[in-house]
Amino acid sequence: MIHHVLGLFTHPDQEWKEIRGEDESIGHMYLTHTLILAAVPAISAFIGTTQVGWVIGDRPAVMLTTESALWMSIMSYLAMLGGVAVMGAFIHWMARTYDATPSMAQCIAFATYTATPLFIGGLAALYPHLWLGMVVGTAAICYTVYLLYVGLPTFMNIPSDEGFLFSSSVLAVGLVVLVAIMAATVIIWGLGVGPVYTN
Numbered sequence: 001m002i003h004h005v006l007g008l009f010t011h012p013d014q015e016w017k018e019i020r021g022e023d024e025s026i027g028h029m030y031l032t033h034t035l036i037l038a039a040v041p042a043i044s045a046f047i048g049t050t051q052v053g054w055v056i057g058d059r060p061a062v063m064l065t066t067e068s069a070l071w072m073s074i075m076s077y078l079a080m081l082g083g084v085a086v087m088g089a090f091i092h093w094m095a096r097t098y099d100a101t102p103s104m105a106q107c108i109a110f111a112t113y114t115a116t117p118l119f120i121g122g123l124a125a126l127y128p129h130l131w132l133g134m135v136v137g138t139a140a141i142c143y144t145v146y147l148l149y150v151g152l153p154t155f156m157n158i159p160s161d162e163g164f165l166f167s168s169s170v171l172a173v174g175l176v177v178l179v180a181i182m183a184a185t186v187i188i189w190g191l192g193v194g195p196v197y198t199n
Contacts, residue, residue, distance in 0.1 A: 041122020068196035
């Protein structure tokens with residue numbers, strides 16, 4: 001897993017070809033890749049919100065209670081795992097339009113590795129500062145979109161013009177999934193399962 005993660009940051013074209021050549025089961029992909037990468041932002045957010053907190057002006061740091069942070073970290077972790085599965089399923093379904101025949105496991109692998117910058121960028125949650133989160137988050141999103149547009153034609157073995165359309169469709173669905181997760185979060189918070197602060 002680690003060599004692929006590093007390769008996506010150093011030589012993404014070559015790395016996508018190597019990833020395409022692998023044939024892993026969905027269970028193995030989740031156990032060795034997705035579960036680990038998705039844990040990075042969840043664990044970082046738990047530590048950042050319970051140990052560091054947010055500093056606003058001269059006031060003491062605002063932190064979440066351990067129970068609240070744990071609940072929110074678990075829910076965000078499950079949302080990330082579900083998001084990868086949904087994106088993988090969409091990529092698999094959409095591939096037929098472009099005469100590509102990847103397996104479902106390969107599509108989930110593609111979704112996981114495409115989201116790698118977002119997962120790694122989650123380390124910024126260790127120090128929950130607004131500007132740090134915005135800068136790291138923007139950089140992670142930009143590189144994720146870059147990996148998507150560069151990697152999809154290579155991974156699916158389709159022409160670059162078809163890859164551009166395919167990538168744009170995947171990006172649009174990714175935004176819909178993100179909005180759906182945010183809407184679900186608002187609904188859950190409205191039911192009284194929101195953050196609980198220590199002060």
